[in-house]
Amino acid sequence: MGPVIGVTTAHLEEEINTYPRHYYVQAIYKSGATPILIPVIPDQDAVDHYMQIVDGLILSGGTDVDPKYFGQEPIRGTGRVYPERDSLEIALARKALKLKLPVLGICRGIQVLNIAFGGDIYQDIYSQVPGVLEHSQKAPRNSSWHSIELLPESKVGRILGVKELRVNSFHHQAIRNIAPGFRVVARSRDGIIEGIETENHQFVIGVQWHPEALVEDDDIALNLFQAFIKACY
Numbered sequence: 001m002g003p004v005i006g007v008t009t010a011h012l013e014e015e016i017n018t019y020p021r022h023y024y025v026q027a028i029y030k031s032g033a034t035p036i037l038i039p040v041i042p043d044q045d046a047v048d049h050y051m052q053i054v055d056g057l058i059l060s061g062g063t064d065v066d067p068k069y070f071g072q073e074p075i076r077g078t079g080r081v082y083p084e085r086d087s088l089e090i091a092l093a094r095k096a097l098k099l100k101l102p103v104l105g106i107c108r109g110i111q112v113l114n115i116a117f118g119g120d121i122y123q124d125i126y127s128q129v130p131g132v133l134e135h136s137q138k139a140p141r142n143s144s145w146h147s148i149e150l151l152p153e154s155k156v157g158r159i160l161g162v163k164e165l166r167v168n169s170f171h172h173q174a175i176r177n178i179a180p181g182f183r184v185v186a187r188s189r190d191g192i193i194e195g196i197e198t199e200n201h202q203f204v205i206g207v208q209w210h211p212e213a214l215v216e217d218d219d220i221a222l223n224l225f226q227a228f229i230k231a232c233y
């Protein structure tokens with residue numbers, strides 16, 4: 001039913017457990033598409049094969065990205081990393097753009113997208129960005145937390161249909177230098193980048209918040225998912 005959407009997954013070594021949060025599966029299905037989970041197989045043949053199977057890619061949320069992938073030494077404040085997942089997702093993102101597949105990067109996914117095309121991130125906004133707001137929210141996952149301002153003439157701005165929005169927030173890393181070919185389309189009040197997109201592709205969008213956890217009661221969040229699924233046909 002509908003397009004097939006590949007969702008990247010986390011892998012917990014301790015529990016021998018591969019998973020995305022169920023929100024992703026629900027949000028994709030609710031938007032009229034069929035989710036499939038992409039396990040951590042950091043191998044180019046697997047990347048090529050998965051990108052033949054799917055009509056669109058979601059780079060899901062998760063742990064920190066190993067700083068070696070964006071040319072930095074680890075600072076104190078970097079969290080746990082899982083390099084095999086980083087390597088897989090960077091390869092998936094590159095392959096998806098090569099094939100002109102729609103991509104939605106969420107939280108960690110916006111950062112992976114940016115890194116895959118030559119940008120970098122703050123390893124820990126709390127120690128690296130003066131005056132930063134609290135981005136590790138103290139409210140439930142499906143509650144909004146801080147506001148963002150959207151570029152009205154951007155794709156994201158048009159899809160969401162508002163100039164300002166309150167979103168949820170579960171990150172201590174964020175984009176620092178944006179990759180060539182991408183532009184910033186949303187920021188929180190402290191200047192943290194909360195949304196990016198490309199101009200050269202139909203739908204390659206990254207958001208720092210978690211719309212998949214908001215779709216149940218929030219039509220604006222659902223709009224983003226539905227626009228993504230529509231682009232995957």
Ligand code: MN
Nearest residue numbers: 135169170208
């Ligand atoms: Mn945030």
